[in-house]
Amino acid sequence: MPVIEKLASSLKRRDEKPNQELAKKIIDTKDKTAVKELIFLLQHKSKDIQSDSIKVLYEIGEQQPALIKEYTGNFIDLLQDKNNRNIWGAMSALDAITIEDPKRIYLNLSKIMDAADKGSVITKDHAVNILLKLCSIKQYAANAFVLFIELIKAALQTSFRCMQKMLLELLMIRIKLYSSKPFSRG
Numbered sequence: 001m002p003v004i005e006k007l008a009s010s011l012k013r014r015d016e017k018p019n020q021e022l023a024k025k026i027i028d029t030k031d032k033t034a035v036k037e038l039i040f041l042l043q044h045k046s047k048d049i050q051s052d053s054i055k056v057l058y059e060i061g062e063q064q065p066a067l068i069k070e071y072t073g074n075f076i077d078l079l080q081d082k083n084n085r086n087i088w089g090a091m092s093a094l095d096a097i098t099i100e101d102p103k104r105i106y107l108n109l110s111k112i113m114d115a116a117d118k119g120s121v122i123t124k125d126h127a128v129n130i131l132l133k134l135c136s137i138k139q140y141a142a143n144a145f146v147l148f149i150e151l152i153k154a155a156l157q158t159s160f161r162c163m164q165k166m167l168l169e170l171l172m173i174r175i176k177l178y179s180s181k182p183f184s185r186g
Helices: 017-029 032-041 047-063 069-078 084-097 102-107 109-118 121-135 138-157 163-178
Strands: none
Touching (some): 017 032, 017 047, 032 047, 032 069, 047 084, 069 102, 109 138, 121 138
């Protein structure tokens, strides 16, 4: 059965369970052909099919980022889509694969940050996660940190969830990267 027939909207379902089950099956079988079909379906005329496809892809990425890593460029391109669901879904996928493909993510930070500036709360949150992950990799840490600070400054005018937690995580990463001594109060 083709992947499209297993998507929630094709099954006339309004819940995410079929998409989650499909992602699990693809992960369990390491089905690269299904992943490729889902990437193709991101361009489908139906927004419901597009939304289901990106949902399955980022679910795969959260558990098995190597399965979607080769499509980093597709997710970067999707950041310029008109469909907000596709944009934050693409950012979710990029967040999931950052550690697997940090160089390509880093080389596309301007597009990622542009999408974050214009995007939803979910898009911004995933951009923060991407920056935090890049801050944990020494060769990308300095520039990612600068962008993170810029994002925090912009966030002071608006607020998005988890900012305090993420700031704490970033500080812990910076302490681990640049401190030879354990942190102490005394």
